[in-house]
Amino acid sequence: MSVVSATYRLHSISKRFIRSLSAVSAHNSLKTPSTRHRVEACIRNRQFSCYPRALRSENKVTVSFINRDGEKVTVKGSPGDSLLDVVIDQDLDIDGFGACEGTLACSTCHLIFEEDVYKQLGPITDEEMDMLDLAYGLSDTSRLGCQVCLTKSLEGMTVRVPESVSDMRQSDFGTTSSSS
Numbered sequence: 001m002s003v004v005s006a007t008y009r010l011h012s013i014s015k016r017f018i019r020s021l022s023a024v025s026a027h028n029s030l031k032t033p034s035t036r037h038r039v040e041a042c043i044r045n046r047q048f049s050c051y052p053r054a055l056r057s058e059n060k061v062t063v064s065f066i067n068r069d070g071e072k073v074t075v076k077g078s079p080g081d082s083l084l085d086v087v088i089d090q091d092l093d094i095d096g097f098g099a100c101e102g103t104l105a106c107s108t109c110h111l112i113f114e115e116d117v118y119k120q121l122g123p124i125t126d127e128e129m130d131m132l133d134l135a136y137g138l139s140d141t142s143r144l145g146c147q148v149c150l151t152k153s154l155e156g157m158t159v160r161v162p163e164s165v166s167d168m169r170q171s172d173f174g175t176t177s178s179s180s
Helices: 003-029 033-045 053-059 083-089 126-132
Strands: 061-066 072-077 110-113 142-144 157-160 164-167 175-178
Touching: 061 083, 072 083, 126 142
Parallel strands: 061 157
Antiparallel strands: 061 072, 110 142, 110 157, 164 175
16 A cells, blocks of 8 residues: 555545544534434434445445536445535535534535435425525525435435535625635
């Protein structure tokens, strides 16, 4: 194994470990029942296992992201991973995506789904709806990537990243950034 691939693997493992700690921390601090339920479901669905990820590679789900430049990027993720996890794990260059690391404190992981895919997604919580209300370019098929977990039934789906992002954590009025 080369030094570069060993370093990359270590970096990837450390990112997952830190995210899992923040998910547990967020889980312990959440007060609203529906959010707590959603965090518990995502933790259960992550398929934590003593088996190395390489042994689970046959269980991958293919997802295509259309980024802000209109470029289509196709990657694979594991069932149970959120779309935010996929973006981070695959090191996709989507500026500002997932700034709150999936704690429902921003809308920077806002994604737009095709209608048939949107209908297959799990129910949307009140907390997610509240964050989506603040999202730039909201559509009828918008969801937050941190709240959508991959399943085999979503194989081959395509999601679109909005042209701009609004991060309400930056100020009272939020800041909007664009790829232009």
